[in-house]
Amino acid sequence: MTAEPWVSVDQIAEHLGVTRDSIYRWIGRKGLPAHRVGRLWKFQLSEVDEWVRAGGADDTTGNGPPNAAS
Numbered sequence: 001m002t003a004e005p006w007v008s009v010d011q012i013a014e015h016l017g018v019t020r021d022s023i024y025r026w027i028g029r030k031g032l033p034a035h036r037v038g039r040l041w042k043f044q045l046s047e048v049d050e051w052v053r054a055g056g057a058d059d060t061t062g063n064g065p066p067n068a069a070s
Contacts, residue, residue, distance in 0.1 A: 006042040030056055
């Protein structure tokens with residue numbers, strides 16, 4: 001079994017179809033599973049996909065309608 005590769009902010013943003021800004025915001029405000037490697041954030045797709053399925057990306061803050069382009 002090979003280890004799951006780590007992906008970058010750009011790759012996870014593309015995977016989820018959102019901007020880099022959304023990724024950084026979700027790390028701080030919504031607990032997006034991310035790991036700091038030096039100055040870089042790295043992600044495992046399985047952890048992020050599980051977080052999305054569990055509702056982590058839901059807009060429950062009441063700050064208006066969700067915007068898929070954010």
